[in-house]
Amino acid sequence: MSDVIHTDVVIVGAGPTGLFAVFELGLLDIKCHLVDILDRPGGQCAELYPEKPIYDIPGYPVVSGAELTKNLMEQIRPFGPTFHFGHMVTELKKLGDADFELKTDGGLHFRCKVVVVAAGGGSFQPKKPPIPGIEQYEEKSVFYAVRKMEAFRGKDVLIIGGGDSALDWTNNLQPIARSMTLLHRREEFRAAPDSVNKMRELVAAGKMQMKFGQVTALKGENGELAGAVVKGNDGQSFEIVTNAMLPFFGLTMKLGPVADWGLNLHENLIPVDTEKFETNIPGIFAIGDINYYPGKLKLILSGFHEGALMAQQAFRIINPGARLMFQYTTSSTNLQRKLGVAE
Amino acid sequence: MVKITFIQHNGTEQTVEGTPGMTVMEVAVKNQVPGIDADCGGACACATCHVFVEPEWTEKTGARNPMEEDMLDFAFDVRDNSRLSCQIKVRDELDGLRLKVPAKQF
DSSP states (O other), X not given: OOXXXXXXXEEEOOSHHHHHHHHHHHHTTOOEEEEXXXXXXXXXXXXXXXXXXXXXXXXXXXXXXXXXXXXXXXXXXXXXXXXXXXXXXXXXXXXXXXXXXXXXXXXXXXXXXXXXXXXXXXXXXXXOOOXXXXXXXXXXXXXXXXXXXXXXXXXXXXXXXXXXXXXXXXXXXXXXXXXXXXXXXXXXXOSOHHXXXXXXXXXHTTSSEEEEEEEEEEEEETTEEEEEEEEETTSOEEEEEOSEEEEOOOXXXXXXXXXXXXXXXXXXXXXXXXXXXXXXXXXXEEOGGGEEOTTOOOOXXXXXXXXXXXXXXXXXXXXXXXXXXXXXXXXXXXXXXHTTSOO | OEEEEEEOTTSOEEEEEEOBTBBHHHHHXXXXXXXXXXXXXXXXXXXXXXXXXXXXXXXXXXXXXXXXXXXXXXXXXXXXXXXXXXGOBOOGGGTTEEEEOOXXXX
16 A cells, blocks of 8 residues: 555546546646545545435536436546545645655545645535544544444444434344344435345344444443433333444534644635636646635536636646647547547 | 524524525535535535424424435434524525524534
């Protein structure tokens, strides 16, 4: 994992803005690697509203977040971007005059000439339920993700939630857990019906328990969880024995490590100029929802525009002294070759 | 103008004004009411604009819609009077509405 990846540009964030930046950079023969904390492209379009209609993308009277993402992936395919999903960029620093070094929490190490921060509202991170004292158990017996299934072997596992993550992990961990309990606030589940049925079969077979209510307190000491106090929907409290709890309350956006990279910030946004969308550090650009300038609108179409202008300056940094000729995809055989539509 | 009062967890009250047609979340964000995070910008996709409607107002604010009910799975300490403020439209009848903001949206 310690091999250094050398590339022209690293784009932090694979939402619509980051994806379209690949297109604009690609037309200028600039190669990109993209890093995103989610496990798939699309950013907020994939995580927050994949099925919700978007009405303000030029040329599309209506398009869903999932469709827009799919189309952008198709549009940038000729440029062969490399994606690194499930990684958060934790470190970014300048090396000497020309290069930047980036590191991710998953051990990736990049060296590049230009960095494009297209991180939207920041990193998606698991919501942590505000149960008193939960912090002391985090990463010891309270987890917000399953990194290694083996860690749950032989444990009394308590999973909280009613969505796909909660149901999938209930079904997947049940065979190796010593006991399995799923706790949810109501009898309806929003998870896929298949996984809900599978879970109900496990309950019927006596292999796990399903409970309804909300956790109000935790019991245990020195980070070792012993039980969770639950207020049932009838108002009565009861306790669930557990030494491994997995709350799945969805994701929320946090600015995260972006704040530590030496960039100027304006209310958690990165100020840029409106000619190049460059930050206070030359060679680092910020486009899309994460940037700020007078008149900024947080629209996907603004992110697309910003990416196009950013690419012009990125070209000058990557190819010092080279002449940049503006061309249209409709008429330039050169650009059409890059897109794979002309011989 | 419709007056809406947000009551913070520590008891602090803030009364702001909205116009019919806006959502209560939009009124809160426009007036920088603390604790209404509204990550998703009003798409009913994040549950970070969770509020508790004061008992005397629950009838007027009405029932949760099915999408909102689903999304409340991602909120914490959900009660009978829990609503997502992006799903409450400001109406003249809601003048004087009182809402409690949870201690933490997450």
